Amino acid sequence: MSQQVPSDSSNSKISLATLQDKKDCSDPIVAVTAYDYPTARVADAAGVDLILVGDSLAMVVLGYENTLPVTMDEMLHHCRAVARGSKRAFMTGDMPFLSYQVDVSEAVRNAGRFLSDAGMDSVKLEGGRRMASTVRAIVEAGIPVMGHIGLTPQAIHQLGGFRVQGRSSNTARALLDDAIALEKAGCFAIVLEAVPGRVATLISEWLNVPTIGIGAGSGCDGQVLVSNDLLGLFDRFTPRFVKKYSNLRVEMLNAFERYRDEVGRRDFPGAEHTFGIPDDEWQTFIDSLEDLRPSGKHS
Numbered sequence: 010m011s012q013q014v015p016s017d018s019s020n021s022k023i024s025l026a027t028l029q030d031k032k033d034c035s036d037p038i039v040a041v042t043a044y045d046y047p048t049a050r051v052a053d054a055a056g057v058d059l060i061l062v063g064d065s066l067a068m069v070v071l072g073y074e075n076t077l078p079v080t081m082d083e084m085l086h087h088c089r090a091v092a093r094g095s096k097r098a099f100m101t102g103d104m105p106f107l108s109y110q111v112d113v114s115e116a117v118r119n120a121g122r123f124l125s126d127a128g129m130d131s132v133k134l135e136g137g138r139r140m141a142s143t144v145r146a147i148v149e150a151g152i153p154v155m156g157h158i159g160l161t162p163q164a165i166h167q168l169g170g171f172r173v174q175g176r177s178s179n180t181a182r183a184l185l186d187d188a189i190a191l192e193k194a195g196c197f198a199i200v201l202e203a204v205p206g207r208v209a210t211l212i213s214e215w216l217n218v219p220t221i222g223i224g225a226g227s228g229c230d231g232q233v234l235v236s237n238d239l240l241g242l243f244d245r246f247t248p249r250f251v252k253k254y255s256n257l258r259v260e261m262l263n264a265f266e267r268y269r270d271e272v273g274r275r276d277f278p279g280a281e282h283t284f285g286i287p288d289d290e291w292q293t294f295i296d297s298l299e300d301l302r303p304s305g306k307h308s
């Protein structure tokens with residue numbers, strides 16, 4: 010009788026095909042952002058399908074006001090850390106402001122660096138129809154591209170702030186046209202950010218590629234959240250669409266305060282945190298000090 014081979018499908022690397030199979034499926038794509046090795050390891054262990062190294066790095070990790078200042082080098086540095094921590098999840102690196110808007114060949118080269126220098130499986134960029142030719146060129150270079158429309162934070166100055174998009178019939182139609190153009194250009198998935206639920210559901214039903222929503226209701230093919238938001242680590246502001254699954258800021262504050270107090274009282278480190286030296290070695294060491302300390306402070 011042949012032996013049963015245990016299925017390891019839950020541990021095998023998530024591929025583009027796995028993500029695409031989740032289109033219209035009862036099992037949505039679960040995505041989170043991560044920016045470092047420990048977070049990537051935990052997200053991977055939790056079984057998320059996709060880790061996005063978002064340019065939200067600029068705000069939630071590097072402390073900038075918005076996402077515009079983060080550079081290619083900073084993004085790649087954090088992508089490498091995430092790639093070392095994640096074994097299973099599909100990984101997407103977010104192309105930062107001005108790394109793809111200026112010139113198509115520069116965009117292809119920068120996109121390629123996310124794969125060749127930083128271990129990512131794909132890239133994401135913001136913008137709809139006006140980015141279609143850039144998306145096409147990157148996809149033709151063999152690099153999977155995720156689109157991102159709706160609230161596109163790199164266009165914050167054009168959008169007039171972090172505002173919901175697609176609330177009028179015209180802007181809702183523009184979003185659908187953008188989504189169709191990105192799909193035709195070859196995007197493997199499209200993020201819909203801060204879009205009314207009904208509009209996001211219609212776009213999701215219209216497209217053949219999966220949509221991944223953030224503030225776009227439950228009708229998308231997947232969901233993404235910024236990990237620092239869902240973990241309760243980012244306290245500058247919390248968008249309405251965020252659900253906090255933890256309050257790590259409070260946990261961390263509590264831990265740092267207890268550490269501060271214990272060090273202050275000399276309760277930490279205790280004997281269990283302190284290394285010993287054998288008595289005979291100690292005595293020989295002390296004896297060797299005699300010539301240095303004629304007054305003999307130690308015995």
Ligand code: KIV
Nearest residue numbers: 042063064065200223
């Ligand atoms: O940068 C980011 O984290 C993102 C997500 C919000 C989709 O683009």
